[in-house]
Structures are given as structure tokens and as C-alpha cells.
Amino acid sequence: MMPRQPRLADHTADGRMLILAALALVIGSGGAAAAWLLLKMIALATNIAWYGHVSFDTVSIVPAAHGPRVLLVPVAGSLIIGLMARFGSDKIRGHGIPEAIEAILFGQSRLSPKVAVLKPISAAVSIGSGGPFGAEGPIIMTGGAIGSLLAQCFHLTAAERKTLLVAGAAAGMTAIFGTPVAAMLLAIEVMLFEWKPRSFVPVAVAALTAIAWRPLLIASGPMFTLGAPLALSGETLACAALLGGGIGIVASFLSTALYRIEDGFHALPVHWMWWPALGAVIVGIGGMIDPRVLGAGYDNIQMLLGGSMLLRAILLLLVVKAVVWLVALGSGTSGGILAPLLMLGGALGAVAGHGLPGGVGLYALAGMAAMMSASMRAPLTAAVFAVELTGRLEALPVVAAASVTGYAVAVLVLRRSILTEKIARRGRHLSQEYAVDPLARVRAGEIMVPSPDSLSATMPVGRAVAFLADAPYRSYPVIDARSRPIGLVSRSDAVRWRKDRPDPATPLGDLLADCPVVSVRPGLPVDLVAERMLADNLRRMAVVDDDGVLIGLIARQDLLFARSDWRHEERARVRFSH
Template structure:
């Protein structure tokens, strides 16, 4: 057994968390990553503005520009195609990882790629996204900045001597910092990290993510802007039906999220059937984008102005309908074609338009219901209910609307998980042969300690037994592969296995010797009564020894044995707790 394994057991102390001083190291590194994420957000915003000015106004400028102000005639069809051709070429000859909206790629890198992103992705992803969005692609900047900020954190982590889990922490810290830099929503960015990216909730990862996010938030006023991105006063409805109506809108946009996700991947399947290289798919999808732009230019680009108009209730009914229908079509086709862009801003528009139209039917508070729709659709589509609820409140500064956004997010989340096996983010990963379970549960092995899992008073062999007697025992009586060897006081001398008996039998030279003379506990892994089942499992995996003796810490007397079967029983107990149903009051029953 390695010294590191037994040192882990010897130094193991029971505590609520596993944090150590390396958390502080990662928190310090997160200051750098947070700065990089903020700068990345600023750079992406400027690149999008530069591309928008070049494509639609023919000028070299990084000032904010709105596509709806441009007058280009029929070129509204050609410009998205030109941008998409450039993106396709960048993906074909640069990196295929820039395709798509970025979040599934970040998740896949975290879970299956040891959190290592390349410098090429860090450069090409924001550049390709800026070209895509600037040329009229109906996307937002959040997916690209999550990928870009994640790449910044990953690259910085790769320059240091860190584990894959620590690299993951800094990758996610960069992603959250980038999202904060774009939207100014630090709490929602932290929750997105927890609900979508980290796949854990540990101090080791949580604290650095908070540090990076708040660093980005502190720098944002100097780089982008201060205050909420869509700061507006939205009076809360005074009707007693406001909360139930929020829940109803949540159900509606939850169904909308299901339709959007299903349609997206059906469209993607159709592109895969085309007899042309995938490099040309974005250009083909851009034809639909251009035609949609001829119907209503509001469907082009990120659409942040449309989000603002939905929230302040100033959008006309005609434009809201166009956003709900035409924006959905052009976004789904463009995203299904594999071009580069994000999902969050389009989702906000589509959910906001649905809520806005409900408000029109109710005759009042259309902007408020648009905000509720935004919270719900983000929750339903991304399976991030807390993020959706907080994000809508932070975007607008309307924290007094939190009860309404929470019920909408909860309703949409319930619809989504009941009707869809996977979210719009994880479906793409599943299609690549990967399975992701987006549920956090306590590890049952970490709940149990060795003295609760072990088989007590196990059969042992005395150290005085000769090798010949031991060989005879294994030939005729042994039920297990290995047994503890103890001295006259019950203290562990070592373990003897069936493999040892076969070796001794073939050698034949150690027959007169005793087990006490032959075995040694120097290399024998042991557990103590308070050692957790998780550490015992680690010992079994690392050493290949299937039965770990449990000994008293001071006397080294054998108390029991923890086998693979004992560990599996602990897992099965947790499974039974999920499926066995009993009634304890009002009559005995069990199902």
C-alpha cells in the first residue's frame, strides 16, 4: 500500500467540510481569474460593437450600435450569410470547439476533459461570436463569455501545479466572472456556477468562484457599466392573483422551453443530413436569419434593446409577436446550424415576449409579466431555477419581485424535469455519448463510518498457525479470499490471502514457518472505527485489496472487516430509501 493512502487514513478527521489551506491559494488565484473574466467581457462587448458597425454601417468603430438603426435594404439577407461563412471557416481551420453556444462545451470540458481548454479556443471563441452576433446572428454574449472566461481560468490554472478538480474551480470562476462582467449579476453568476457548471458544492470551489465573481463585479463599472443592465422601475401588481399568475406563466414558458429544446435538436438533425461539409451549415442557416430580418429587424443580433423594451412595456404587440415567433425560428435554425453564439439572451427575449403577451391579455403590467417570463424560461430551459429567479431580479434591480420570479422559476423547472429527459444544455452532450446527472446528493459512503459498515467479529487466523496449516485451511475451509492474522492479544499482524496460500503451496519451502514469521502489517491498509466509507473505498481501489481490516486506533486490535460487499450494501440502503414507501400513522402499510 502507498504511504499516501495510509497517511490519509491516519490523518483523517471527521468534519463537515473537506477544505484545507489550498482553498486560500485558489482564492488568491481567483483574483487574477476574475480580472481576466472582466477584461474578457469588456473585450467581447467591444468586438461585438466593432463587428456590428463594420457589417451594418460600414464604419470602423467600437461604439454601441443597434442593428435596427441600419438601412441596408436587401443586404439584410446577405450580411448574416457573410458573417456565418467567416465563422464556418474559423471553425473548420481554427477549432471546432468554437461551434455552438459554449456552455455544453464548458460542461464537457469540466466533466470529461480535466478542465483543460486551449489558448486557441480562448482567442477564437470571442472573435467568432462577435462576428456571428455582429453580422446579425440572433444570439447573446453570455455563452461565448462563459466559454472565454472559462478558458482564461483554465489557461491560468494550467500554468500552475494543480489537480483537475482545482483547475475546474478556476475554469468555473472565470466563467462566472465573465458572466458578471457582461450582465452585472454576481449572485446569479455564482448560482449558475453551482447549478450548471461545478457539479459540487464545496468550500474549495465555492469560495474562489465568489472571489472571482466579485472581483469582476468591482471592475465592471470601470470597463462596462455600473448598476443593473436593464434597470427600470416595474411596479408590482397589487392583485391577490399576482403569485398564482406568476406560477401560470412559469408553466407556460416551461412548455415553451420544452418546445424550443426539442425543435432545436430536430433542426440540428436535419443539418446533419445535408450533403455538404458542416463548415457551410452556418451560412445555410443564416439565410433564414436574413429572411427573418426582412420581416422584422428586431430579431437580429443579441436583442438587448428588445429586452429593455419588453421590460418597460413600450414594445408594440406586433413586435412582441414577431419576437415570439420569428425570433424563435431564426434562433433555432441558426443555433442548429452550429454557428457560434449564446442561448441566454434569446431565451430571455422569448420568455419575456410570452410573459409580455400574457400581460397584454390581462390588460396591465406587461413589463412585469415579461420579467416573470424571463425568470421562468431560463429556469426551464437551463434547469437552473435559482439562477433564473435571481437573474431576472438582478438584471432589473427589482428584488421585491423575488417571490414572483421564484414561483415562476419553480413552475417552469417542474414542467421541464417532468417532460424532458435533458435540458437544452445537456442534450448536446448526451448526443456525444455522455451521460450527466444534474442532481446533487450526499455520498452514502461518506455518511457511513467503518464501525457502522463493517462485518463485526470477523473470522481470523492466529499468528501461530504454520504455513502448511494455513495452506490446508485455504484448500478445504476458506470462505473468503483473505483473512486477518492476529497475535495472542488480538492485534493485527497482517493479512493472508488465497493467492499467498497458492504461492506457498508451489514453493513448499515455508511449510514449517508460522504466519507470524511470514506476514507483516507494514504494507497492510487498515481503517479505524471513524474512517469514512469513502476513504475505505479509496483504499480498496488503490491497493486492489478487497477486504480492509478495521482496528482500534491505539491497540491495533481487530474489530471488523469492511469488504466491497459491505460498501455496496450501504449504497443499496440509500436506493431502498428512495423506492420503499411506508406509512407510520393511520395504519401499517408498506409498498
């Protein structure tokens, strides 16, 4: 009997990828429509809250931000959000991305219809009433919910549902900002935790579908303009790198401050439903000091990039926006973090740009990329995002320098990002580092025990029981006359045979005739060996050559040895030349 071999690849994988890509077309369209609807709801909430009339036209809060309403409107909006969270779904609290990550990693990528409906409504109320947030976090959650809900209508695996959830999130982000490539990179760096064709292709399809819809639904062209000519040189690259390092420190401080404030709200002797309203009091006070901190503030980002904001105004915006955003987000209200991070990073860059060569707008853009990279641990996403926002590809080296240094400093200062810290506080720790599986680099022949001791298929059961009682190893392969494995016997088998009392003269081969052994070739990657051992609940597996002859044996502990070699490569320092 020839040993049974594990299947190395799923021949339907390509077909599944095409099915997911087809579904991603629908999800991309749904994400773009949801983004359009969210922006219209934000405009409606803004007009009702600040101007007292029903309109879907985009308006600024600043002209209406005077008198008692600056304090009352944010508090009223936050009270509505608290009620929605308590009696609707508490999943609408927060900025959306950590919740999406948690659903992906620990919730089998399932989001409820209630979240898909309530999250954009709560975000519209929050931003429209003056909450210092952007629309990107809520639309990522909403787009992800669309992908997840569609996936739940089909017979899909959890990994395939994850792909469609992330595809919806990428589509929503693309529709809001017009940044399809950055959305794809965000999916890879922050949400997918893998880079496989099965996952990347549908995400790309969804993002490209959303960007195709964007000119018809929202707007065409870059979201912001950077009109000044760019003076790129080695000097500007060095300055941008220094700026990124400084912003990395600031981003780490902001992340620490956010969770300290969140801890403070948790210590309050009132139900969490009231926390957003308490935080909104600080938002209102901040609005009295500088009305520009209210709402998403995309016009402020444009002024920073254009270099038209005075230094004193930039400093005021920077301080007040940071305070109201940290308090509001720490209170557990609904809103995104990306727009505030862009504004704070842009303000820091613009302040530095007043004393550095290259122009204020260039350093404001670099500061935006550095703040996003350091806070979210997504350096590639941040660099490409900044370029796509403005359509200025020639700025990529400068923003990349700031993005990478900001990321490097933040990694050294803090263990987790502003996104993963929230998940870690719920007892779920994860890493955003990507590497090749160490088991995939090793072949079965490298970790097997070669030429293992074996038992003959003709050995009587009585002799086998006596041998196993005092044998030095727990189990042994049984081979036929041509040295091909036909099964494995262990001490537990000997115990069972003593109880069942088969004829002592019965050959082992007769007892194992209905139990074909699972074996692998020596060239098979160990990660596939591990998968097969797990699937068949095996403690040991035979290794055979092309003729089916037994040449080795792999136990579960051998898998750990393969990983220990990788750890040695990571930590051992060796010098080969003097």
C-alpha cells in the first residue's frame, strides 16, 4: 500500500480569488456610495446644528461658532451619541479602525448590520455638531461592515470574509480622500496582516472601483493643492528627516496622553454613556478659544499646505486642536483620527517650515506624513497618502524621509501604535511586523530524525507489546518487506492490545491494514508538514523517498527545533572576518 501524501495546494485557490474580486466590484461601489452618503449626512447635521435649516450643502462651522451655541451644540451632539451607543450598539464608540482590526483578528471578520447603519449616523452627528474628527475612521468601519455583510451572505471562510471586509474599508477610504494606492497599502500595513494574491487583488479591485465612482459622486482630482514649487535637495531631505524624528516623539506623547485621558474617564463614577457629553464641554471651550478646531477642519489643512496661515494662528490651532481631540476621543465618542493627525502633523511641519529651507507647504506635507506614520505604524501608507492627497509625486522623497524617521522614533519610544494599544488594553496583543514564516524556510528532510528505528510488519503482536513496554522511544514506524511504512505503533497501542487481547501471533501488519500511514517527502516545507499534522491530529509523521521507502520521522517537537534555528539567526551575532 502506497503511503498517502498531503495535498500541497488548493487547486481552487485561483477560482476563489476571482470570485472575491467579483464581489469586490460590488463592495467598491457600495463603499463609494457609503462615503457619499456619510459626507451628505455630515453636511446635513452641520446645517441643522449650526444654521438651523435643512441642507446638504457643505458649510463651515467657523462663521456660526459664536455665543452659547459653541458649548451647547457639541454637548447636545455627544448626548445623542451616548444614547445611540448605549441603546443601539457600543461598537460605534471610538474611531473605527481598532474595532475593524479586532473584528478581523478575533471576530471571524463579522460585523453586524446595526454597526453598518449606526456608525455613519453617529459619526455624522459627532462631526456635524463640532466634534474635532474626520470622516475616514467611520467610513473605514462602515465600508468594512458592507464588505463583511456581503461576505456573510455567501459560503466563505473567515479568511475570505476578512478580505472582503478590508476591501470595503479600502473602498471607503479611497472615496473620501481619492487615494487608492494608499488605501491598498493601509490594508496591507494595518488591517490584512498578510500579503497574498487572494487578499490583495480583491482589495485593489475595490479601491479602484471606488476611485472610478469618486468623480461622479464626490469630487475629482486631489483633495488638497500644494501650489508652491518644491525645492528638493539633500538639505531638504535631511531637514525632513529631522522633522520626522521630532514628530515621532510628539506622536508618541499624543498616544500616551490619549490613553491616560481614557483611563481618567474610566475612573469617573458615572456611566460611560455620559462621557462623550463631558468631553464635549472641553470641545466647546476649545471652540470658544479657536473655532477652527471644530469639525473635520479640512480647510485648515489646505491653509497649512498653502502656507497662508500665520505662525501665531498655527500655534494656537496646534495646541487647542490637540487638547480637544485627545479629550473628545478619550471620552469614547464617535469619530476618526486621520484628519486630526494630518492637521496636527501639518501644523508642526508648518511651524518648522518657517525656519527651514524648502517652503512651509512642503514641510507641512512632510509633517502630515510623519504624524500619520508614527501614530499608525504605517510608513509606506503615510508617504504615498500624502503624495496622493496633493498629486505632487515629486514630493515623495521628502515625505518618505519624514515618514520613515517618524516611524523609527515611534517604534523606539512606544511598544504599540495608537491603534493596537486600544486592542491590547482589551487583552488582545498583536504585532504589526511582517516576516517569512520560519517553518516555511525549512524542509522536512532538514528536521527529520534520519533512519529511525522501526518494527517489521511481520512481527507478532505479542513480541511488539513486550518490546514497547521497555522501548527507549514512545512510538515506532512499522514497515513492510520493501521498507515502506504502513503505520505507527506506540506505547498506548501496547496498552490497548493488552486490554483487547488479540492473538499474540497476529502480525502487526494485519492490525494496521485499515490505517494507512500519512507520509511526506523530504523536500516539503515544514509549515505544510505542521498543517497536515494539525489537520490529522498526528504526533509523528513518516518521511519517505520517491519510492515510498522510509528515510526519516518527524515529531511535533522537531517543529520547535525549526523555529529555534530562526530565533538563533535573529539574536546570535557572529563576526566572520577581522
